[in-house]
Amino acid sequence: MKRRILIYTIFWLSCFFGIQEGTAQLTFASVYRPQDGGSSQESATSIIGLLKKLELTYRTTFVYQKELLENKTFSGPVNENDKLEQILERVLTPANLRFRKLKGGGYTILPRKSPKNQPAETELLKTSINQLPEPETDKVLAMNTLASRVNMQSFSTTKPADILIKGKVTESEKGEPIPGASIVLKGATKGTNTDANGAYSIAVPNENAVLVFSFVGFEKQEITVGNRTQVNVALKNDLKELNEVVVVGFGTQKKINATGAISTIGTKELIQSPVANISNSLVGRLPGLFATQSGGEPGNDGSKIRIRGVGTFSGSTDPLTLVDGIQVDNYNNIDPNEIESVTILKDASSTAVYGIRGANGVLIITTKRGKVGPPKVSYTFNQGFNSFTDLRQMMNSGDYATHFNDAIKADAYVTGTVYVPKYTDQDIELYRNGQDPVFHPNVNWFDVMFKKVSKQSQHNVNISGGQNKVRYFVSAGYFSQEGLFKDTKDVVDAFSPQSLFQRYNLRSNFNFDVTSRLRMTLDLSSQTEARSGNNGSSTERVVGDIARASPLSTPGVVDGKVVNILTGSQNNPYASLLYPNLAGGLKRSYRNYLNGNFRLDYDLGSLIDGLSVHGNVAMQTYNDQQIVNTKTLITYLAVKLPDGTINYVPSTTEAQFGFNQTGTYNRRITAEAGIDYKRNFGAHNVTGLLLYNQQKTFDPSLAFLVPKGYQSFVGRATYDYKGRYLAEVNVGYNGTENFAPGKRFGFFPAYSLGWVASQEPFFPKAGFVTFLKVRGSYGEVGNDNIGGTRFLYRETSYSSVANIYYFGNVGSTYSGFAGIREGATGNPDVTWERAVKQNIGLELWMWKDKIKFTADVFNENRSDILATPQTISSIVGLSQPASNLGKMENKGYEGDITYTDKVGSLGYRISANFSFARNKVLFRDEVPNQYPYQNRTGQRLGQNFGLIAEGLYNTWEEVNASNRPVYSYQNNKVQPGDIKYKDYNGDGVINNFDAVPIGYSNLPEKTFGASIGLTFKGFDLSVLFQGVGNVSHYYTRFQRGTGYGQAPPEGSPNYMNESWTQERYDAGLPIQFPRFSVNSNPNGEGSSYWLADASYVRIKNAEIGYRLTEGLLKKLHISACRIYVNANNLYTWKHMYPGIDPENTATGDTNTEPYPLVRTINTGINLSF
Template sequence: MKNNYWKPGFLSGTVGVSVAHIWAAWALAGTTLAGPGELPAGLTPSSTTTISAPTLPTHNGPAERVAVTVTGQITDETGSGLPGASVVIKGTTNGTTTDANGSYSLSLPTGNETLVISYIGYLSQEIPASGRSRIDVKLVSDSKALNEVVVVGYGTQKRSDLTGSVGSVKSAELLDRPAINVEQSLQGRIAGVNVAINSGRPGGNSNIRIRGYSSINATNNPLYVVDGIIWAAGIDALNPADIENIDVLKDASATAIYGTRGANGVILVTTKRGRKGGTISYDTYVSSATLARKRDVLNAREFLALEDQAYQNVAKFDPAGWASGKYASKDPRIKRTALIGKLFDANLNPLYDVDWQNEITRNAISQNHNLSFTGGGDQTTFGLFLNYNDNQGIIRNTYLKRYTGRLVMDSQLKPWVKVGATLNYSNSDERRGDEGVGGNNIPRMMIEMVPIVPIRYPDGSYGRRQDYPDMESGDNPVALSNEDKRMYKKQVFGANAYADFTLMPGLNFRTTLGANLASQYNPFSETNLVQLTRPFRGYAEIWSYDTKFLQWQNYLTYNKQINANNSLNVVAGVELQKYNYLQWFSGVESLPDNYYEYYNLGVSGNPLPPSSSYNAYQMASYFARANYNYRDKILLTATGRFDGSSRFGANNKFAFFPSAAVAWRLSQEEFLKGSTVISDLKVRASYGLTGNSEINSYQSQANLSTNVSVIGGTRAPGTVIGTLANPNLRWEKTAQYDLGVSMSLLKGRIGIDADVYLKQTRDLLLSAPVPLSSGYASIYKNIGSMENRGLELSLNTVNIDNQTISWSTNFNISFLRNRVTALGDANDDIFPNPYFLNNTNILRVGESVGSFYGLVRTGTWGSAEADEAARYGRRPGDLKFQDLNNDGQINDQDRAITGKGIPTGYGTLSNTVRVKGFDLTLDLQYSYGNDILNLTHHSALDRTGQANSYGEVLNGWTPENQNTMIAQARPSYVYYDSKIDSYKVEDGSFLRGRNLVLGYTLPSELVQRWKLSRLRAYVSAQNFFVLTKYSGYDPEVSTYGDAFAQGIQFFDYPKSRVFTAGLNISL
């Protein structure tokens, strides 16, 4: 029998009641607030309680159940709101998550349900609602997880248990500062991780270096692991909004579990999964981007005046030739007169004055949309995550459009088995304008295109640089933007499935199968409206690439609490990897009509020779790690991995990579327990060995190449051995020593992490000479070594934290010293492939990898130095270089190291202030001690009369202005002096306003009326200022991609200033 009636006047006053009596009444009533025979939390049969009840109005029927909305805030022990905390009605899947301030709003059927509040790293709490409309909850740290969970190789650990150096970025940080790729998400977040966004092009190249450089001829890129599986198809295919957290393994203790793939650090990406209950989220933004900085170039009148001055200076350069009339035909007035009506009026004034930077750039409007659905129950959860990104470039007709989709499922099939799967798909469509460094490179042409030629003539035809005689080949950047169609189309499919078995208490077995499949299709067509150096007008080509990567891993995890003071965690497993890559090319010239583009190559009667290439490798690995914990204060880690790779010589297919680490949590010692200042203090030390297997798959083997010989007057094609085999070729190995300290002060208000490290790489792969009797010039051998020494410091503070305002600061700085320590037996200098007219870099023992190498410019020769200049074959007004060896000549023997592209120090300073629902974030990025080799000076300073120039040439040498670094203006046909020298090296240090965000999260009480759980609006500005001495568009630049190229700049796609407005909505 149930009696759910409220008797008028019952408990209308204050009475003392035995809990036993209440228990009996509770059981008889069979109330829906608790099961029969159950007591409300906190009551026992032997206790008594005082109950005060208000006088209630008379009600003569059954009580109606009225839905109640409860609101509140979930905070940590310091009172800071916890975003993303789960608030669920006990026994159901109905619930919500907290917003960025930790606030929530939830509708309860009766108002008397029990709420379950949980957050990773904190103890869950169950709170009876008891009819209240507001419930604030302060969560306390889990005694078993004093810090957040951190993903490490093949498992997770509490941060308090880490012995290695690991940096993390959480989803809440990513949400507040949206990015279009993972590299942007990481920039400036973690000490020791240098992310250089080197191009302003949508999808432009970036370099990520973790603790410096580890190789010369192999890769320096980190290993990406997404949800436990190596991501081999390009990390740009992953939507940053799908990321739950990023963990970066920096020292060898953390990376050795990845063996040959860990020398450059490991970036572990954990994506979002489904969650119990049901949520729908939609995030969107619209942005406007403009050219952040213009270069000062000559306008039409300045260009023509400089040309006239240069011509007149020929008389001083070659008086005899000038007097003989040798140069009379070069008088600019002659060609200008011939162009009256086309480029000049009757008085030889220019008809056009085009600012090509203005004409080719635009205000680019971009948009991004993320939509996610998650749901499930106690056994199975799922998630669907969708994204569309339309990122328009500031150069006209350049863009990157990307569609991504991700489907995830996890299911607890039985108490002892859990399975899950992830499907990722990405489809990107990109149009570029900065390909190569020649006349079809739009960023170059927007500087070099002469201002006196129009975009189009009245008849609609394009103006061309060659329309003004004597100009170098190259084309109208607007014509290139319209008529050159250079596309990059890429599809990426990623999948992984796992099964996790509990074999016995503490022992789990996990098997995971993953695949990355990428198909890239790069078509290019150029209409016959564009005039370049090709002999045929109308051109098309197609490059195609297929990449396949398969990975299967199986490992056991054993957790054992030995006794109250000792615990053990062991991971051991085996892994197989298989990779193959196929590339092919086809192209044609002389297309009969422009509309064919690259869609029908067969219509051309002039095909180009096709080509193809193939690359494949396989790896087999065994790995193990053991973690020992003594009383939560002494932590030991030992790791080992045994790798075998098909890439290396027959005598060195396998190698072992061990590491060991120890940590001492001094805060657990009696002399620090109870300290009101030091909340946590840990000292770490580690050593480990990792490798680098990312070399050419067939570098250890003899490679065949084609050759044509003439036998008896007849050309006879054949096949020869092009390179020698080296069966002793082995892995590059990096040994790393790390000493670190992690400290938390004042109950977490101040957090400090500091690491000092020594990273030594040996057995570097370099090209070594062999005896000429072998018939070959060189062979790749393991003969070099280098080292990186560094210091990393992170400081996180909570400056103010109360109910009204919170203010937190994050600061990190990294110091790096890189140097080459050996280059073979003789330690001879090595000159990498030149990036331009001659060698730009040098490898020298004792110096930084990628050091710039050139002459030392000291100024220009003055009139009073004419005799001394003549001894060097120079004249007053010529460039003056230092004769370093004093031999009376200026040649390659006078070249010296003039700078380096690797910064001495770099980092960020970030401040976040929250007031009520408002949040304000300011990110500053800085770098110092790095140089830039500005090769654009070759084109825009050294070639008067061939192209337009920087305004800097107006400060060139004249009899009245002899104290200058710029040579006297002369036509290139009499004076051309462009060398790699110190004047082209500029200070690349900078301070950047990287991100400024102002957001507002509407109160939960308000958005609940709209059936929403969260609504945040924000505006932001990216790259809103840069302080630098560098004269180019942006000091964070690298035109080329290898270890030597950081800081070498030759007409890159310029950076933009971006203003964004967005919304974050959750249902």
């Protein structure tokens, strides 16, 4: 009785105070629940009896006036699996009743039409409460605390007891429990996680509650509770996440569990770039990947790939490259249509298993494989058109002759001679009007020697499919690319120098399930390359000759004859392009790569659950055959006769037709055997790997004909708890025959940890951040690729040297004679470089996984870098042996972010990546300079040095100023138009001691990429921007146009028209360059004046495509069709002079220039059957 009074008192007080505020809060501490065997008025056919049962079934509460429901009955069956409100509507309507849902939960029962004498709803509520039957202790259910409000228009009762939902979350494929899965009440922050057995329990307010089940790598599921208290869920794999191939050394890992620094790109992005090789397709797409394309020559246009910059100043900086787990030397010959993914491993945790080969990072290419299903045939064709991205515009002969005279005039001060112009006004006019094309030629050699457009084409057809026992992928491809030299065989009787590259690709990947436990893999592939072109000079030399040829030196070809107009040395690009010496001709090269890989995997799960073994053998062969046909190029000297006619006199005589054939070959065999272990112990997941790998390369060119070999013992163990706490240990014990016994093997361990904070119970389950992982690694790796010399622990054999011994009297007549001398002494302590790497990374997914962000900070310290000592005097008389002396550090950061979303039919994806890597030489055995700032130790690798330019001298007053430093160059002969240098050391003299570090290194420190992708119905559009920063390059002699002192004269770019002259200075015209000069002058010294900012931003790729509709595809009887147009190297923003590509720059003042980069416009079609 006391308990009942307390209940009613609390309820009434709640209503009273709530009404005073305009709302009433009321809570039941208990609610009356009669037994099924109650009074007759609460029989199975009465509405009151039904409501009691519904309260129990649906965990809710009904408030009503007892008199209102007395003698009210219903007829017909009631399905308690229906929704509650459907039942109430069906039962109450015939009885002229209605219901109202209370805000805090529960329902009140009211008359459908209130008569005038019927009390108001609030009074009904009060009456119903007063007339509640007296509860019996064993018929009372506990309720929650005060929660509901009531006012004059509406009221509510207490929130009913929450429904306790229990269940289990498993994988859909194997039925294994998923520990740490997230269960969140939709629309609220309330949530929980599954335990080690995948079990969970969560309280929900009512049967309309929706639970959201999720786990990283699985598709989300939303389930309405309904009338259930047990909800079991089987989550399906999210193939987009799980099958995003994350390849690690000697295996694979789920990306969500990886603790190393790994980046991956798929085939879709690779084939967007219409290029001949993979390295160019990777540019701008992966954080941590630095790529530089140094030339555009067909078949020789691959990019130089570096992972996280450069960490050594000796030997190779190339990453280790693997195709399907097997090391390859050339990966640019693989058809992009064969590739499934490309992965780069960047930190020690990822590369330690490769030991002495992993210091420069690892690039892993995974090819496509067949999947269970009917045969699927795909055909790809594209036709491209190439043109140069940029070419320098050269001076015409009239301007050239005028400026040559300006140079002679300016040099009169230096030489002390009277100015006499080389070219008369009549000569200049003839150069301009073209009336004497033989002796007054005006030739733009870039236009004459290069054509505007060349063609390239690509075909690929592949078929894939399989059944449970056999799966296959078979591909055949063809690629052809022409160069941009003009075909001269129709101009002169000679071989065509045109560069032509062709490649044929074949690949077959087979997977066999021999038994339920035995699997077999057989991969076969071949790449055949055919090249043809000039043999007499390298392509770089030919381009250099074209760049330095003056427009007036020779008319080129006249009436099918290669004509010179000057005796002696000539710079005739035709002669250079065709056959500059007797060693000219047509060179055809045929290269063939044949690769095979056989692997067996056997599941030992019947003995030990999760245990398996594997073994594989791979062989690669390489063969190169070169055929050279030669004949002498006949050149002619033009001679003008007294009557004005021109006679062409042969300068060379025809030689016998020549033929030569050479060939090289090698082969490599790789063998591997390993034990794999993978097991789940509740919430504990462990994997393990023990592996032995051996490799031998047989090549006749190797020193002493000794095969080159490696041996590796590899171990790896990973552990994770509920996908929340991650740990990994990788160990490589590797050896090579290249070092002395006792120094051949090294131990390289690496450790990494990860924490998936988003799997913690305290992490918000419905927050903005959906995935958060922090990871770190520390380890050691090595590098034995320390140069071409082998067996440095052995002394070098003696050698015969000409003029090594001299006999006679010094100061008078004496002669040198050949003799024998000892080579370098051996160093038994020489070994590989060792790199200690550290990495901290963050992975973040936000906004329903629409935003994905990754960031890494890394540091590397490289020691034992191989170098020849420089501080030992040469008076010792021996070549010094190589020693492990050098030290470097390389550190930086990188990151990438992707945003993916869809609005109606419009889908879009925006991504960006950025990398920064700065190195520093910590120690280099060098002779200390007089001024420490000139030492290379302490500087970046490739740091540019030079004088600091402070503008130009413009007046004689500046030149003759008393405080002007004395120039040690050209006897201090300085005049207006010369470069003003800074006296850095303050000694009053400008000399080499004033050269300091200027600009940046010639290796970029920053690289970045950004892409935008759009899809709308059948259309798609993508654009990739790529660029580099913090990089400087010196202009070459030809690029800065200072070659007037050469004999014969050399050409100058058109932009040199803005060089300093007194007239331009007086007129206030723009001046970009110092004065012209024929003789030696101080302006050619290396200085900041000629150091260019080589940073750039490029539209690397742009593509638009359209997929045919389903209806049209059915009519055509094909499964898919996409047509597209794309472009590569479309446009570049830069700082360098016009006509100079900042990525395609030469170094030094050589006679060569790289083949210019090309822009490709491509059209294509993809068909699937």
